[in-house]
Every structure is written in C-alpha cells, then in structure tokens.
Amino acid sequence: ETxxxxxxxxxxxxxxxxVTLRCSSQSGHNTVSWYQQALGQxxxxxxxxxxxxxNGRGNFPPRFSGLQFPNYSSELNVNALELDDSxxxxxxxxxxxxxxNEQFFGPGTRLTVL
Amino acid sequence: xxxxxxxxxSLIVQKGGISIINCAYxxxxxxxxxxxxxxxxxxxxxxxxxxxxxxxxxEGRFTISFNKSAKQFxxxxxxxxxxxxxxxxxxxxxxxxxxxxxxxGGGTRLMVKP
Numbered sequence: 001e002t003x004x005x006x007x008x009x010x011x012x013x014x015x016x017x018x019v020t021l022r023c024s025s026q027s028g029h030n031t032v033s034w035y036q037q038a039l040g041q042x043x044x045x046x047x048x049x050x051x052x053x054x055n056g057r058g059n060f061p062p063r064f065s066g067l068q069f070p071n072y073s074s075e076l077n078v079n080a081l082e083l084d085d086s087x088x089x090x091x092x093x094x095x096x097x098x099x100x101n102e103q104f105f106g107p108g109t110r111l112t113v114l
Numbered sequence: 115x116x117x118x119x120x121x122x123x124s125l126i127v128q129k130g131g132i133s134i135i136n137c138a139y140x141x142x143x144x145x146x147x148x149x150x151x152x153x154x155x156x157x158x159x160x161x162x163x164x165x166x167x168x169x170x171x172x173e174g175r176f177t178i179s180f181n182k183s184a185k186q187f188x189x190x191x192x193x194x195x196x197x198x199x200x201x202x203x204x205x206x207x208x209x210x211x212x213x214x215x216x217x218x219g220g221g222t223r224l225m226v227k228p
Contacts, residue, residue, distance in 0.1 A: 004157075033215065033216075035216075040221075041220060041221065042120075042203050042205075042218030042219055042220050042221050043158065043203070043216070043218050044218070045215040045216060045217070048214075048215060056215055058215060090157050090158070092216075094214070102148070102160055102163065103148075103160070103214070103216060104160060105150075105157035105158045105159070105160075106157050107155075107156055107157045108156075108157045
C-alpha cells in the first residue's frame with residue numbers, strides 16, 4: 001500500500017509569484033484535504049476535494065485554489081504569494097463514506113516566500 | 115476562533131513516566147477526536163482516535179480519555195520513552211457529507227528525558 005506523497009519537498013518563491021503543490025493520495029482513498037501549518041502551530045484546514053470538486057473550505061481567500069484529478073491526486077495553487085504564506089503545506093487523504101473517515105497525511109511541502 | 119484548545123504547550127517527562135496532554139473543544143457537534151504525532155520535518159501521523167460514544171480507548175501505551183459533558187479529552191502516554199519525543203496535536207471533526215475538516219489544537223511539544 002502506497003502512502004500519501006507530496007512534491008516538491010521544499011520550494012522558495014518571491015512575493016507576488018504563483019505556486020503549485022502536488023499530492024498523490026493513498027491507495028484506495030478518494031478524498032484529499034489540504035492544510036497549512038505555520039511554524040509552531042497546528043495545521044489549518046484549507047479545503048477538501050471529493051469527486052473532483054471542492055467539498056468544504058476553511059477560512060482562506062480565493063487565491064488559494066485546487067484541483068482533483070480522476071486518479072484522486074490533487075494540486076494546490078496559490079496566486080499572488082504573500083510573506084505570510086510561508087508554511088508547511090500538508091495533504092491528507094481519506095475515504096469518503098468509510099466508517100471513521102480517518103485522514104492520513106503526507107510529509108508536506110515547505111514553502112518559503114521571500 | 116480557536117475551537118480546540120490544547121495544553122500544555124510543552125511538557126518534559128522522565129523516561130518511564132506518564133505524559134498527559136489535555137484538549138477542550140467548543141462545538142458539541144464534533145463527533146470524531148483523533149490525536150496526531152509529528153516529528154520534525156514530517157507530516158502528522160495518526161496515533162489514536164475516539165468517538166464520543168465511549169469514555170476511554172486504549173492502544174498499547176496510548177490512552178484517550180473522553181468527557182463529553184465537560185467537552186474535554188486527553189491523551190495519556192504510559193511508560194514514556196525518549197522515542198516518544200515529538201509534537202502532539204489533538205483534533206476534532208464533524209464527519210458528514212460536507213467534508214470532515216479537522217480542527218487542530220495548537221500542539222504540545224513533548225520531551226522525554228532518558
């Protein structure tokens with residue numbers, strides 16, 4: 001069974017640029033959630049994708065957007081990067097409709113905005 | 115609004131001792147309460163989880179105690195080991211068709227001294 005994978009591992013961007021982060025869900029999972037974890041804080045929910053559509057969103061502006069593909073992998077896109085976007089971005093996969101809907105996290109992408 | 119409050123922020127325990135981390139939540143509609151363990155540079159790993167229909171769940175050295183009326187739950191790590199040194203996050207979620215976003219506590223950095 002393959003776990004959740006994310007790419008790239010690290011990324012450095014400058015303010016105003018755009019970034020795309022990628023996630024492959026765990027085998028057998030059909031739902032992907034994205035979280036932002038600032039240094040020293042707990043992860044904050046960005047949004048969730050199920051059946052290639054957004055299925056819930058946290059308190060993040062529209063410049064955070066995403067996609068889910070037919071193979072359940074997903075992308076997180078952030079436009080007009082700000083310094084405060086510097087964080088660890090985590091992807092979690094789960095199986096919608098499963099009894100406990102447990103979420104399993106990938107290793108994250110460390111984004112630094114200069 | 116922080117819906118899940120976690121304490122303490124940091125904890126130092128001697129090897130063999132008991133580590134106790136506490137969380138309190140506000141939303142009575144939460145119905146799933148997982149604990150995650152995170153090592154530096156890694157994504158959070160699901161440790162143990164509980165639903166509000168039981169008051170305690172034990173898996174090996176890890177136990178969750180749940181008090182529905184007080185809206186509190188805690189993680190106990192028995193016989194703490196240096197390898198348990200990590201950051202621990204409690205979380206809560208609504209498990210419904212609108213997505214099961216996890217709301218995380220602020221984290222507890224645990225250090226187990228040899």
